[in-house]
Amino acid sequence: MAIKDYFLEGIQKGWNVVNATTLQQDIVIDADVIIVGTGAGGGTSAEIFAQAGLRVVMVEDGPLKTSTDFKMNEVEAYQTLYQDNGARATKDAAISILQGRAVGGTTVINWTSSFRTPTPTLEHWSQAHGITGLGEKDMAPWFELMERRLNVGKWIVPPNKNNAHLQQGCEKMGWDWKTIPRNVKGCWDLGYCGMGCPTNAKQSMLVTTIPGALKNNAQLIYRARAEKFNFTGDQVSSVTCTALADDGIQTTGKTLTLRGKYFISAAGAINGPGLLLRSKTPDPYQLIGKRTFIHPVVASFAVMPGEVAPYYGAPQSIYSDHFQWKDGSIGPMGFKLEVPPLHPALTSAWQGLHGEALLKEMQHLPNMHASLALLRDGFSEESQGGSVELRSDGSPVLDYQPNDYFWDGARRAHLAMGEAQFAVGADRVKPLHMDGKYANNFNALKTQIDSLLYKNQRVSISTAHLMGGCTMGGDEKTSVTDNTGRHHQLENLYVFDGSLFPTSIGANPQLSIYGLTAKLATDLTKKIT
């Protein structure tokens, strides 16, 4: 008995799916709506447009990988489902970026955590960024719609040990904690969400909205890279795409020209602004790519006396917002506490060691527990985010420079995580830092952290949440799109993805993207049908 591969079955039933690698000549396609990118925003809006009877073409530069392909192997997953083979990083390589590249986008490789945009975030957007119509009451029905669509619910299975240690640590420290809602249906509690869900339990775009669009006569073209939008006056007339070879690196020499009445940029933060920059999209105030936010992540590793098996079980089921808003929205940097799943390749990369010293530590993998602090960037004036620029070959790269405001938050986060880990009985704890060493008790850890250099390249920083770069807002001097997601200077170009956010979210962003783009796409559909 094999697991049903709904996507491949759909193709067999006649879904309009094209692998651009196989094109024998250049093609031109006409449709009502052209959507670049098939991640959280692209998938959500494609289904809404297609259900309304519009002719939709979705174009994606990643491969089509379905449940049959998901083998629960890290190295293979990084190579096939992640941007740059999992090696994407900021310009100076100081921050590692985990972002998806496949039909379904990052939703195929995320860890299922689904949070509504926090109310303080929505309030801050209204007060500080001229955003209107997106208050808590305005957004509630859209979150509810997408929570139902994607089966989002509180995870009722007991947390795995890795998460339970965070939960118990919070209890010991007197910090509030909660269970994480997850977008899963019939989840087997395996723990391999980050490598593509092999059972189709994770309700990613791949198994929900993209099939929904395809069932309503949408077309999906994958392995086609959108190079640039073409303009006639203040309208986009087409998007020029390049067909990619099987390996996703070489091109085949074939070109696709997609013409439409409306164009949706949904390639996500980094790639979306990259596309707009390559297109030389009107940008009178030089905003495209600026204010890109990442929830920079710092981590703390613990070796526990008992088995943790951090590689099995739902990867994220417990979180704490104790430190997220305690100094308000714009005080010292707040952070959210969660845990990461630990499999051999990623864990070995995080140790900052090699040779026998590394092997000695890796032998403790079954007893390892780690916490993450996702720092909330973009709210304070002292946190302006990074900016996306183009390399000489036209590919986008994010330049993000941590500053003292961040280093202060990172240090506080390392201390908090370490203290909680010792409180639940860790044998030893170390902050993820190139000079970090295991400490046997909290006093030793605190002494170490107080003397560590918090500077670029020394602190281990990563991100899996890319937001901003095409900020939305009422004032064109400070935003790329208006409050409907429409580009301020172009009549028929909309941005429906996480690059709209004027700040980071302060929570794992997928549901924020679903809710916002569902609202904006529905509003646009009403306008044009």
Added chain:
Amino acid sequence: MDRRNFLKLGFWSSATLATVGATATLTGCSENKPANENLSALRTDDVIFLSALIPVITKGAFPTGKEKQEKVDWLISKLDSSIYLAGPDNTKQILQLFDLLNMRITRFLTTGVWYSWDQADEKSIEDFLSSWKNSSVELLNVGYRAISLLIIMNWYGHEDNFHLTGYPGAPKLF
């Protein structure tokens, strides 16, 4: 002037190192074609360099007997894939880093290793890795991480090596 003073001077700024690396590539100091038809990115000198690094970076976890060469060859092809699939810009950057390490003068100044990599002893390689890891020159930190992570992730991430970490592997679904 000795090597340590060069490094302390901060002479080797990121820009300088990157330029030297790029120059090496441009002037053809290194042959730019992949070493053989089975490789997509790595050139002959890169294969020599990585073959010397692999046993040091995976020491204790890597076979030392007659299986060794076969495993080195196998891992080299995995590293080659990793570098190629990381995309043209990342590939270019890492090959430029290798150029720096393959040109005798820049190799000596940045790593202390004068002789070619296949003649370097374990201690020299260890010292070079340590100095890059602890250097105040950011590019060398990046270089340490790029080289060590490439090898480490591909080695520990392979199912033949799961037993080294006690990881039982992915569950069988049926």
